[in-house]
Amino acid sequence: MARDDKFASIIGSEQAEPANIVIFGASGDLSKRKLLPALAHMHRWNLLGPHSRIIGALRNNWTKSHWINYVHDQLLQYFPDAILNPRSWQRISHKLDLVNGDLADPEMYQRLAEALHEQGGKKNALFYLAIPPSWYECVAKNLKAAGLADEADGFRRIVVEKPFGMDLQSAQDLNQSLQHYFNESQIYRIDHYLGKESVQNLMVFRFANSVLEPLWNRNFIDHVQISVSETLGIGYRAGYYETSGALKDMIQSHLLQVLTLVAMEAPLTLDADDVRDEKMKVLRAIRRISVDQVKNIAVRAQYDAGNAGGVDIPAYRDEAGVAADSNTETFAAVKFHVDNWRWQGVPFLLRTGKALPDRVSEICIRFKAPPQTLFDLHDGNVLNNELIFRLQPDEGMLLSMTAKQPGLSTDLRAVQLDASYGMDGSGMPEAYETLFHDVLLGEAGLFSRADEVEESWRIVEPIMKAWAAEDASISTYTAGTMDIDGMQELMHDCEGDWRNLSAKHA
Ligand code: BG6
DSSP states (O other): OOOHHHHHHHHOOOOOOEEEHHHHHHHHHHIIIHHHHHHHHHHHHTOOOOOOEEEESSOOOOHHHHHHHHHHHHHHHHHHHHHHSHHHHHHHTTTEEEEEEOOOOOHHHHHHHHHHBBTTBOOEEEEEEOOOOGHHHHHHHHHHHHTTTTTTOOOOOOEEEEEOOHHHHHHHEEEEEEEHHGGGGGGEEOOOOGSSSHHHHHHHHHHHHTGGGSSSSSTEEEEEEEEEEOOOOOOOOHHHTTTOHHHIIIIIIIIIIHHHHHOOOOSSSSHHHHHHHHHOOOOOOBBBOOGGGGHHHHEEEEEEEETTTTEEEEGGSSTOOOOOOOOSSSEEEEEEESTTTTTTOOOOEEEEEOOSOOEEEEEEEEOOSSSSOSOOOOOOOTSSSSSEEEEEEOEEEEEEEEEEEESOOOOOOEEEEEEEOSSSSTSSSOHHHHHHHOOOOHTTTSSSHHHHHHHHHHHHHHHHHHHHHHOOOEEEEEEEHHHHOOTGGGGTSSSSSSOOOSSOOO
């Protein structure tokens, strides 16, 4: 199959109704790296309605031609195909519009209301808040005051990025204020992990194959590992990361969301609320622990100077903007238990970190070893079957089985049934394309509901509290290694070891 055909077959071809796509923070980092390329890609595949508009809401006092040149330059860097084809660029540039002004100035929203294009008697609008969360309430309030939350003449949807709060209280406050101005059904909380191909495939794989269901429980599964390992350090993001750390940045959001998809029951239908109800049940079933118990289920560490992925990385405490005595964790691993009928006794181990040896994200379902060892074992690990969902790189699935080594002996070896997508990532829709597409179609299944976000904060709060109360300096690991104190102990009741996260299939 040609790359283009593969893409078309993956994303499907349902075109959304035309809409005004308004990006607040349109000259920011997220916008240039992810949002503009995603929209250009969708445009190319005819997934944006023909009369859709991309409206930058900017504080820079730019002219329209400056904005168009800016988008041109960013696409040249992040999605050059859109620019190199002059017809494609011409058609995208005709969709671009802008509104300048201060986010706190109500007049700016009046101008925005006037700038919305009418398509077929409707003024559909999607408001994407690619701005710091401290601005969310102000923007929502002003949108509402300008009549822009009102759906009388078309849909109005607001998209917010994580972090949704920095703890339970602030998440509740944020939800309350957003819900004051918009209905919950108009609010789309993005967790970009849910837009990843393999994460979506997890649902399909689980619920479209009857062969898995009998095995998908405590009788056959020993434990589950969900890992996101990154080679980069925190780079220029100290301002945010110092207030966050690996637990809040990744585990509270992305990794717990992935856990719910592994553990949930089949929803009644694929309607957003049916799916989210099932995910909520999993979150509610996660065992609550006291602050004193945290040391038994969670470890954290911070990177020291080293070399990760071929790049020299300074110690976290020497990164620009990081406090010299910072105890912010750049690695976190947590062992959760889901106390329900299906999962009682099955540990779910979640780990994530920066400045690690390889960039790999995966879910590993490790099955129990066979009850009896009939064969000579030369490699102690080969008897546990593993089902791996690779989120990145090499998206796809692998089933590792044990087979006979060809020859006269009955030596064993691990073999892998490999269902990689084989697309080297290049033809795959980016998570942000999938998510934009769903917002435009009004499909909310891949977005977190308010109660899910709050429940996730409830789950991690004891860990936050325990770590905040620790006097001792955080332990360190050399950048480019995964030598983390205490990590091994988390596996004490699991069969086998932590998976070796290598960018090559392991
Ligand atoms: C973001 C986190 O939500 O996800 C970042 O804030 C992290 O710290 C990123 O690097 C990882 O996303 P991905 O898609 O590159 O795995």
